[in-house]
Amino acid sequence: MDFGRLKVKSKVWVELEGEPVLGDAKVRLLEEIDAKGSIKAAASALGMTYRGAWAKLRAMEERLGERLVERRAGGPSGGGSTLTPLARELVRRYKAFREGINEYVDRRFEEFFYR
Numbered sequence: 001m002d003f004g005r006l007k008v009k010s011k012v013w014v015e016l017e018g019e020p021v022l023g024d025a026k027v028r029l030l031e032e033i034d035a036k037g038s039i040k041a042a043a044s045a046l047g048m049t050y051r052g053a054w055a056k057l058r059a060m061e062e063r064l065g066e067r068l069v070e071r072r073a074g075g076p077s078g079g080g081s082t083l084t085p086l087a088r089e090l091v092r093r094y095k096a097f098r099e100g101i102n103e104y105v106d107r108r109f110e111e112f113f114y115r
Helices: 024-036 039-045 050-064 085-098 101-113
Strands: 013-016 019-023 069-072 080-083
Touching (some): 019 024, 019 050, 024 039, 024 050, 024 085, 080 085
Antiparallel strands (some): 013 019, 069 080
16 A cells, blocks of 8 residues: 555643633634634634534533533623633643644654654
């Protein structure tokens, strides 16, 4: 077999009691909410529907039993959303944990399939 045609793919996420809590897409959503100050704007930037973004956010919050986003209803001064300190810490830790994982998997794959 020509092992050179094989490619490795990996996906990493963090679970709590067997349920996914954090992964690349969820962290990107939190980062966009932080950057845009709005769930709707974050969803739009990621090519998601507001409903889809809201569902991801709600699932994370329910699984953790903690709020990740503080929401302000619209009105004359406008609404908005900001990350809680917990959400910022989860994003920071996930990104630090995630750094270098793909390169590690690639090296391991090469070690076992190309040598």
